[in-house]
Amino acid sequence: MxxxxxxxxxxxxxxxxxxxxxxxxxxxxxxxxxxxxxxxxxxxxxxxxxxxxxxxxxxxxxxxxxxxxxAGGLRMVAIGYMARVTAKAAKEVAMNSGSKILEIVSNEDQPEYRVDILKEINPDIILLAGGTDYGDESSLIENAYLVVKSKVKCVVVIAGNINAQVEVARILKEGNISHIRVPNIMPTIHQLKVDEARDVIHREFIKQITKxxxxxxxxxxxxxxKIIPTPGAVLMASELLAKGTYLEKGIGDIIVVDLGGATTDVHSVIPGLENLEDEEIGLIVSNEKQISYRTVEGNLGMRVSAMGIIDTVNPKTIFHKRGIKDDKLLEEFVNYCESMEKNPMHIAENDKEYMFDTFLAETAVEVALKRHSGYISTVADPITGVSPGMPVGRDLRNVRTIIGVGGIFAYRTPQESKNIIKNALKDKGISLLPNDPKILIDEKYLLYTGGIISQIDSEYAFEVLSKQFKL
Known part of the structure; x- marks a missing residue:
């Protein structure tokens, strides 16, 4: 036993x-x-x-x-009919499947450009979308021919108009392109159905890492x-905490900030959006109406991507926001960021380096949260009907809980970790970020385990997370 x-x-x-x-x-x-x-x-x-x-x-x-x-994730290119729709659908598919979207192209791009992108990136997987079921067929078929023309060696996931999929599969087969058919990821303009596409890409992810x-x-x-992608495990745990189980009530709307050495991931889960009617969703499914949403900032990280942080926010601005006027210290900070990319295993050795890490963490979290959230419009857009003062994008103002995940949170005191997130939220500006959220810290790096265990027993997983966060 x-x-x-x-x-x-x-x-x-x-x-x-x-x-x-x-x-x-x-x-x-x-x-x-x-x-x-x-x-x-x-x-x-x-x-x-x-x-x-x-x-x-x-x-x-x-x-x-x-x-x-x-493994870093499968390199994915998404091809579809309309850029905005394809972008949204592709992000949903990639959210916990083990893939990284490197490019999104559509029929709004010239055919030659689409072919050039495929040749240049040489992806592991292509998500071929386009057309609602029994709607437009021409874009899916045209893009199938362009994939063959590019001569890439990858797997194509056919995830567009179900009526055109037989013809698309024939084109790819004759072009010796590996392909898998799944149900349309956008069967109607109101719906996103991505589970089957995610599962297929996840299986390809497993094939890659098991090499x-x-x-x-x-x-x-x-x-x-199964070996599931770690970001997928974090997302599943976030959903479990927010929604709860059959026996246990969840904690409601949450944001998870996962700050790593190379990337900063932000997950938000808003269970109440599950009850929206089609009319409330709108003609095209958008990020602000999704129950779960994840963004990945691939250039913001504490070590490998430290320079990405100060490339995004000028180091002088970082110092100015903290009332520091010291050119020598500023130069040392920039040098420290440069050295971190070469020494990703480095742990802060003194108070000065500890302070530099704090600056990096607060800046990365602030930028990632603002990019993830919506904003209050300051201009009028007659095409979309947006006017000044109107909220646009994902509204996180009512989120009551933020969870900090990552090495810097796990190895500092809980109060120091909470202060990083509090300071990142000080200057919200026009961003639709939480006003006064409760901040929890994943002190023992356990959040992802809840997602993994939930595949077997969601009640057990919820118990583990409840004890971790003292719910």
Whole structure:
């Protein structure tokens, strides 16, 4: 009989984390450097630490589950009929599937341009959308021919007008292009149905990461035959906390800020949007009307993307907002950011570096939150009907809870971590951000585990998260 309920393994680009649970309680937590040449060596090193910590010769759990962000995600290009619609649908598909959208093209672009983009990016996967069911067929067919013309070697997910899919599949087959058909991701102008497309891309993601040496051993240990993308696990946990379960009421609208070394991800979940009628959604599904929404700032991060932060916000502005006038210190700050890209494992060694990390974190969180949220319009747009003072985009003003996730939050005191988010919210400007939210910190890096466990037992997962955040 197993001694424990769940052993959760997350293979990150830098660290491999393992968490062990019994009766809803965290029994052990370890992390070890990810070993790129053979990922199982890093897993084994962490497992050895765990055995030593617990004084056991072997760790046995009823469920062994895993997630990974080490592969970086599939390179995806989305092609559709209208740029705005395709962009929205593609983002929804990519949200927790393990893919990264590198480009979105549409029939608004010249055919030659579409072909050139495909050749230049050479994606792992193409999301081929376009046309509501039994609507326009020409765009989907035209883009299928352009994919063949580009001669890319990838998998095409045919996710457009269901009536045109047979012809599109024939074109791709004759062009020796691998393809998979899924239901239309936008069957009507009011609907987005992305689950099947996400599942297909997720399976491709698993194929990619399992090519890494050592993962075959892990696959033999996993009890549900899945390795899910870590951002997907965070999103599932966010949804679980917000919505609750059959037995437990959720906490309602939430924002999760996941600040890493390379990216800053923001997830928001607004369960009340689930009850909107078609007329309230509008003619085209938009970000502000989605229950769950995720944005990824790929150039904002504490280490690999530190320079991206000061490229986005001038370092002089960062210092000015904090009332600091010291040119020498400013130069040291810029040099520190440059060095972080070359030394992503670096941990702040003194008060000055600790302060620099605080500046980076507050700036990254502020920018990411403002990009994720909507805003109050300051101009009139007669085409869209927007007038000054009107809210535009995702309205987060009524969100009562923000959760901070990431290394800087896990390794600082809870109050210091909360202050990072509070300071990031000080200057909201015209952004539709929360006014006075409760701030929770994922002190033990457990949020993603709730998402993974929820695949097996949502009640157990909710119990784990409730204890973590003292709900």
């Amino acid at each position: 197993s001694n424990y309920d769940y052993l959760i393994i997350d293979i990150g680009s830098t660290y491999t984390k393992q968490r062990l649970f019994k009766d809803g309680e965290l029994m052990a937590t370890v992390q070890s450097p990810t070993t790129v040449d053979n990922v199982y060596q890093g897993i084994k090193a962490g497992r050895d630490k765990m055995k030593e910590l617990l004084g056991e010769e072997k760790i046995e759990a009823k469920h062994v589950l895993s997630s990974s962000s080490a 890494a040496q050592g993962l075959s051993i892990l696959q033999e240990e996993i009890t549900n035959d």
